[in-house]
Amino acid sequence: MTNHTNSIASASSVELSTIQPIPHAARHGKPRDLFTIWFGSNIMLLTVITGALAVSVFHLSFLWATLAVLIGNLAGGLFMALHSAQGPQLGVPQMVQTRGQFGSYGSVLVVALVVIMYIGFLASNLVLGGQALHAINRSISANSGIIASAVLSLIATAFGYNLIHAYTRVMSWISGIVLALTFGWIIFIHGLPADFINRNGFNIGGFLGAISIAALWQLAYAPYVSDYSRYMPKDISEKSVFWYSYFGCVLGSFFPMILGIIVAICVVDGDIIAGIVHMTGSLAFVVIVVFALGIAATNAMNLYCGVLCTLTLGQTFFPKWSPLSGARIFTAIVTILIEIALAIYGQDNFLVNYTNFILMLLYVLVPWTAINLVDYYLLAHGSYDVASFFRRDGGIYGYYNLRAIFCYLLGIAVEVPFMSTAIYTGPAATALGGADISWIVGLAVVSPIYYLISRTQSVAQPSV
Known part of the structure; x- marks a missing residue:
């Protein structure tokens, strides 16, 4: 049994399972593994760019921008870590477990x-x-860099869970050291402008908007964070899983976002990557290469979980199908080809597209996370009939849970007046000076309503 488990745990072996429940014999890992996977995967350029939005889009000063992203990360990280703690108990991907709240269809x-x-x-x-690769070597076109990054992500996804954990474990050390060196170089060698602290200022709309962006960064992990804890032993401490996930993701996100804030305040044209290259001097090559490798690690995680979700959709309509590694690899290849095309043709308007994308994402994720957490912790108390997740009729959960669907749609509806985007700004957001607090309203409305209308119908079932 030990040899079998060690074989499964080997990063060089191809993971056979996809969305199936992880058997007890295959369970392995320690809570500290969750710190490195979330710390290492967050130290990358997209995190830096996200932090920079507090300045480039919301026009905050360094102190106000820092406070906003700190609050957002601390708050959003709570929900992310609560989802992570579900993985060892159920042993299935997060989106498979969602059938326990919404029904199979x-x-x-x-x-x-x-x-x-x-x-x-x-x-x-x-x-x-x-x-990034084009910025440090002009002979490498941006399109070639996109393809190179995609190939690295595809390889890690093909091998699966253990290689991704190993990759991010190594990147935690490398990226963490390079990030610290980057801060030191910019502050003590390159230097900051004399009026650095006084640049920009405070506005309530921008402050709340920056909090929302940082909170969404954490909330965006909620639909798949437990995918990376589902192999861990069922009797592992839920508190340990929570805290290692929480601090890994919050710390790994907060410090790169601070780097983005610093660079955004200093640069004139808003080009963050060019600003990093300029401000880190002879260290730039190492910084950009390491942060680009961090992108590949995170993209491997996104691709891996995106493929699991796609397989989950397929298995919903073909319940006798049990996809294994071959299906994961084939789906990953098809997906990455689509991604390459989208990246190549959408790169010219990247910042605008990205800002709008993450704001719209906030509105559809918040009601789901409220329903999932209330159901798991307050209604089912972590006890589900896992076998029902894989039945066409949803087993004891049925085809549809109209209560969950109602609350989900209600959550989106109550957020609309509080939305504040380039596409649409609701009347409540306008009255608040453009501040977007829709995610707070969504959580505050959906959580108690779902609990009240579901508690009389909730029957705890033993997890299998």
Whole structure:
């Protein structure tokens, strides 16, 4: 048994399972593995760009921007880590578990939206990977860089869970050291402008907008964070899983975002990558290459989980199908080809497209996370009939859970007046000076309503 487990745990072996429940004999890993996977995967260029939005889009000063992204990460990380703690208990991907709240067919809309989320983040990361490689070596075109980043992500996805964990474990050390060197170089060698602290200022709309962007960064992991804890032993401490995931993701996100804020305040034309290259001097090559490798690690995670979601959609309509590694690899190849095309043709308007994308994503993720967490922790208390997840009729959960679907749509509806984007700004957001607090409203409305209308119908079932 030990040899078998060690074989499964080997990063050089191809993972055979996809969306199936992980058997007890195959369970392995420690909570600290969750710190490195979330710390190492977040130190990359897209995190830096996201932090820079607090300045380039929301026009905040360094102190206000830093406070905003700190609050956003601390708040959003709570939801991310609560989802992570579900993995060892159920041993299935997060989107498979969603059938326990929405029913077999009722979950299809949510899973499809999450697939779209992966597509957006994958394409965004590929664009940055290509631009980064082009920035340090002009002989490498941005398109070639996009393809190179895609190939690295595809290889890690093909091998699966253990290689991705190993990759991010190594990147935690490499990226962490390089990030610290980058801060040191910019502050003590390149230097900051004399009026650095006084540049920009405060506006309530921008402050709340920056909080929302940082919170969404954490919330965006919620649909797949437990995918990377599902192999861990069922009797592992849920508190340890929570805290290692929380601090890994919050710290790994917060510091790169601070780098983005610093660079965005200093640059004139808003080109963050060019600004990093200029401000790090002879260290630039190492910084960009390491951050680009970080992109490949994160994209491998996005691709891996996007493929699991796609397989989940397929298995919903063909319940006797049990996809294994071959299906994962084939689906990953098809997906990455689509991503390459999207990245190449969408890179010219990257920043505008990315900002709009993550704001719209916020609106559809918040109601789902509220329903999932209330159901798991307050209604089912972590006990589900896992076998029902894989039945066409949803087993004890049925085809549709109309209560969950109602609350999900209600959540989106109540967010509309509080939305503030370049496409649409609701009346409540306008009255608040452009501040977007829709995610707070969505959580505050959906959580108690779903609990109240579901508690009399909730019957805890033993997880299998």
